Amino acid sequence: MSWFEKIKNGLARTAAPLVEGIGAMLTKRRLDKDTLTGLEDVLIMADVGAKTAAELVGELGREKFGKDVTDGEVRAFFADKIAERLEPYARPLVLDETKKPFVILMVGVNGAGKTTTIGKMAKSFRDKGLKVRLAAADTFRAAAVEQLKVWGERAGCPVVSRETGADAAGLVFDAITESQKAGDDVLFVDTAGRLQNKTELMDELKKIIRIVKKKIPDAPHACLQVLDATVGQNAHSQVRLFSEAADVTGLVVTKLDGSAKGGVLLALADEFKKPVVLIGVGEKIEDLQAFDAKDYALSLMGISDRGDK
Amino acid sequence: MFDTLTEKLGAVFDRLSGRGTLSESDVDTAMREIRIALLEADVALPVVRDFIEKVRGRAVGQAVVKSVSPAQMVVKIVHDALVETLGGEEGEGLDLAAQPPVPVLMVGLQGSGKTTTSAKLALTLKKQKKRVLMASLDVYRPAAQEQLALLGKQIGVDVLPIIVGEKPAAIANRAMAEARRGGYDVVILDTAGRLSVDLDMMAEAAEIRNIVNPKETLLVVDALTGQDAVGVAREFNEKIGVTGIVLTRIDGDSRGGAALSMKAVTGRPIKFLGAGEKIEALEPFHPDRLAGRILGMGDVVSLVETAAEKMDKDEAERVAKRMMEGRFDLNDMLSQLHQMQQMGDLKSMLGLLPGMGRFKKQIDEANIDPKVFKRQEAIILSMTPVERRNPDIIKASRKKRIACGCGLSVQDVNRLLKQYEQVADMMKKVKKAGKRGLFGGLPAGFGGGFGGMPIFPF
Known part of the structure; x- marks a missing residue:
């Protein structure tokens, strides 16, 4: 199965209601005001947000208003526009090999999928022959450390941990020391999930970063924020506040294989200009993939032919 | 987060001169705003559509009462409909009426x-x-x-x-x-x-x-x-x-x-x-609380609960009592600063307050930084107990010493003293006006919502 096929299959279920919705809106052939309003609604249902939906539909209206259109054309049009908007932000995570270790900090709200994402990333780095270490800095949630340890075993990399309730920043300090000593390529720091409006927890995150910088001034070399595809307009607040506290360098969108469409990505790209480095479209390790704007847009609109392939 | 529906609707209705009853076109305009508000609150579109239909029917032809604005009126209709949809009765617990386990x-x-x-x-x-x-x-x-x-x-x-x-x-x-x-x-x-x-x-x-x-x-x-x-x-x-x-x-x-x-x-x-x-x-x-939150109207009850949870109640009462008596010194101010910090992030707290939307700009411009409280606390902590009780004695040389002690400038010390004076003045007015006038001297918008909380003007 080609790479595109895979992401398409993962996203197929995600796309269905959107595709059906657009089809249902285009019962008349001529694009009129009612149809445009209907299309706007369909986009909103994909969490695109009222503003972005209005913009996309506005673009469609300017080009095609009063003309005959098929639902295929409309979907292709949206796919184009969405790909165009996301293209600048589809940038994969590039490891700088001169940094040893390359420190990756994972942040996000509770239950977004930080630990699972680290596990999958660690495994793929290990498969490429890199030396990886995991720091279990989620010392708060019960059994979070155990969860990361299981992933460490699967990926075959050491996990630095302390008992639940220990100081996260202290643990990170030790982890960096060990990692430097061992000459690791990559060190993942798994932080506890926290809601972005909890000042004291965000302060704790800042403290972790200060400690990291104490050991390695230009680290963390990447700070990835994990977002759940089911999240709605609150994603704006999440990205804004996490960026303020932790200087997020990239986004990871998980659970895109569910019925949620992750349409909020579109609005986020506009607002925050953060690269989307990875998306999760399934449970398996290989289901964590680099984000490709065109593939995402096409599969979101249920278009199976990439055209250029 | 700060833009409340009432304000948006206020803008819509400001353009309408005629009062009396809400006409169909008034309501249509309002419904568009409500639709967006609900969508921004992550209510699903099909649900929004049904909901809007229901509310529209109730709002059209509704007589506008003199004492409330049409915007407030529509918001009330929407709010009531939300409460109804969310489930009128509260506290429905688990049904465990069966043979155990x-x-x-x-x-x-x-x-x-x-x-x-x-x-x-x-x-x-x-x-x-x-x-x-x-x-x-x-x-x-x-x-x-x-x-x-x-x-x-x-x-x-x-x-x-x-x-x-x-x-x-x-x-x-x-x-x-x-x-x-x-x-x-x-x-x-x-x-x-x-x-x-x-x-x-x-x-x-x-x-x-x-x-x-x-x-x-x-x-x-x-x-x-x-x-x-x-x-x-x-x-x-x-x-x-x-x-x-x-x-x-x-x-x-x-x-x-x-x-x-x-x-x-x-x-x-x-x-x-x-x-x-x-x-x-x-x-x-x-x-009802969730309905207010969905509409971005603020969640006063939650605010008060957060406040109650985080505040030292006895201390708050002691300060409040002194304020009622028109006595308010820097120790009281210190205690307030402390409590403000306890309550956590200022902006998110302000977000819980109804009607804060109109202050959003001022708040953003003023760039209120939680550190401000910390600094102010440091200034007061650099004073002697005598100075805290009698701020009037703080003149140039004392100011210099205090500024040194907290690592800030004399201007910062002056600013704090000025603020203190304003509050102290207000407290004196309060004493004169008696309890009923307490919120009269505050800037608009700060009244009511705070209830028994200590007040701190910015």
């Missing part, structure tokens, strides 16, 4: 908070003197079973021992058998997170349901969920059968519109709210 099944997407909620529910029931057994059927997520076991230990609730490699259906059977043998009242079954489109996993959940025949099946949903809430709720309800909803992460800053979507689609009540990862009892659901 009564099984309770917890279901939901990955990461929605099922395990934490299971433990919170167990604690809630334990406080009601029920004997509870918990069992984790999550054999997929690494360490999920250990997580529940640890939480059980923490709150003193029994957890079914883990047998490695056992299938979820078998665990469910064993849990029920164990509960019958052990004379438990309730069995909480924490299932693995599953996507509603994952047919195999949904079938597994249905199989477990058939085995244990739960009295309650609670769908655990994250309050941060967007438009997808509707699909998730419908799928879980159709395939597994849901008896109630638990809304988690209500302590986040989402508007929680997902709750309205799910209630509307499933018709099932929202039974509890979950806030925070610390294992405390679940909170009962209050439709």
